[in-house]
Amino acid sequence: MRFLALGAVFLSLALAQTCQVQMTPPDYKELPVYMPQLSLQVSPSTLTQRGSFTVSASTTNPSATAWVRVRWNGGQLALKDVNWGTPGYSPLLQGPNGSQWVQGCPSVSTSTRELDDRDNGKHTFYAEALVYWREQYANFYCKTQRWDPSQNAWVPYEYYAYYQVYPSYTAPSYCTEQPNTRYWQVQSQVVSTSQTAYAYISWEQRAGTSYDAVLQELANRIMEDHKRATASMVAYAYAKEINDPVKSALAKAAQGYFYDCNWLGICNRADPAGEIKILTDVPSILSGLLYTGRLCGGFITFCFGGQNSRGADIGPKVEIKTFLMVKGWRHDYLLLDRLIPRKYYDPSDREYPGVPEEERNQVLQSCRLYKDTQEGRRCLALVETPTGIVPTLKSLLMIDPMFQRGRQYP
Numbered sequence: 001m002r003f004l005a006l007g008a009v010f011l012s013l014a015l016a017q018t019c020q021v022q023m024t025p026p027d028y029k030e031l032p033v034y035m036p037q038l039s040l041q042v043s044p045s046t047l048t049q050r051g052s053f054t055v056s057a058s059t060t061n062p063s064a065t066a067w068v069r070v071r072w073n074g075g076q077l078a079l080k081d082v083n084w085g086t087p088g089y090s091p092l093l094q095g096p097n098g099s100q101w102v103q104g105c106p107s108v109s110t111s112t113r114e115l116d117d118r119d120n121g122k123h124t125f126y127a128e129a130l131v132y133w134r135e136q137y138a139n140f141y142c143k144t145q146r147w148d149p150s151q152n153a154w155v156p157y158e159y160y161a162y163y164q165v166y167p168s169y170t171a172p173s174y175c176t177e178q179p180n181t182r183y184w185q186v187q188s189q190v191v192s193t194s195q196t197a198y199a200y201i202s203w204e205q206r207a208g209t210s211y212d213a214v215l216q217e218l219a220n221r222i223m224e225d226h227k228r229a230t231a232s233m234v235a236y237a238y239a240k241e242i243n244d245p246v247k248s249a250l251a252k253a254a255q256g257y258f259y260d261c262n263w264l265g266i267c268n269r270a271d272p273a274g275e276i277k278i279l280t281d282v283p284s285i286l287s288g289l290l291y292t293g294r295l296c297g298g299f300i301t302f303c304f305g306g307q308n309s310r311g312a313d314i315g316p317k318v319e320i321k322t323f324l325m326v327k328g329w330r331h332d333y334l335l336l337d338r339l340i341p342r343k344y345y346d347p348s349d350r351e352y353p354g355v356p357e358e359e360r361n362q363v364l365q366s367c368r369l370y371k372d373t374q375e376g377r378r379c380l381a382l383v384e385t386p387t388g389i390v391p392t393l394k395s396l397l398m399i400d401p402m403f404q405r406g407r408q409y410p
Helices: 002-016 211-232 246-255 357-365 389-396 399-405
Strands: 038-043 054-059 065-077 102-104 108-111 121-148 153-166 175-177 183-199 234-239 257-259 268-270 275-280 295-297 302-304 309-313 322-327 331-340 369-372 377-386 407-409
Touching (some): 038 121, 054 065, 211 246, 211 268, 211 369, 234 389, 246 309, 275 399, 331 389
Parallel strands (some): 234 275, 275 309
Antiparallel strands (some): 054 108, 065 102, 065 121, 121 153, 234 322, 257 268, 309 407
16 A cells, blocks of 8 residues: 555656656756746736737756746736636636646746736736756764853864755855765755736727627726725716716716615715816716715714715817726726717718728727717727826826816806
């Protein structure tokens, strides 16, 4: 039975060590004298189009490497962290038979599954390698002193010990190397490293999606993100219109709300968004979006936070349907909804023949997701970014100066 157990151990080791590392005693000259280093590359570092990451790992000494393997080590998405076993989320990397590892020898290179906007965020990849190297040791005679509690004094102390002499010298200064005692020893270790990569893929690239579906998903995202961001959420827009369901989601974030109440009436609270400013030349769109009170509720009424959702009529200066910026908990969202005139895509339009083909192609190719209406083609783009870009855009687009110059509501 003992023989069978040892055989199983050696068999498992043989299967794991997919490369045979040459090492010939007594000098093991095939091996390096320093521990090989492991490197991990993930390309591209930021994925902005639907596609895959390429994950590659290798060591500085391939001939001293038994195996190299990589795995996806989890992700930090807009609303949650995901890892192996997260319900409803498919891991980015899977090895044979559904294992977490993809292994190679003496290096490994693989690709993740295809990512889309549902994978946006930071992803971590992890690599391991079993490596070998050699070190030289020698026997030393050491003569020093040590404290003897029974005599309450320092007493002479002599001993023999083995210390490393190459590539590092570890013997204490009071030790003397003994002649002809040097020997080489093989060392092995599993070394590891990690690397992060980012996915920020625009939502309109998702296969099978539609104009209305993206707007609905943005509305849902604003609601779920606001539960986490609460008062740190801010939103700004240049808009001729903001339609449902996005308008309703912004209105709820502007008001704040209580949710997930239990039978005792104890609820979670989402405080009003810190600031919402809508700049428009169609003041009627501001209806249902303006709030400057407080969030109040409870059996004994308490008020929380401060509602700060305002609008301004800035005159005929808004040339797009909607440009909405929302700063969320971990991510920011930039929505662009513009109108393409019928002359660019409808052969029945009387101006269609007069549009140069090159101009037509440029306009239409820039519109990945659209919905045709009587007014024209509504073209939608939705970009998700790391949080922090919205305050920068607020300054660049002069939201505050334009707001101050316009007719303010309320």
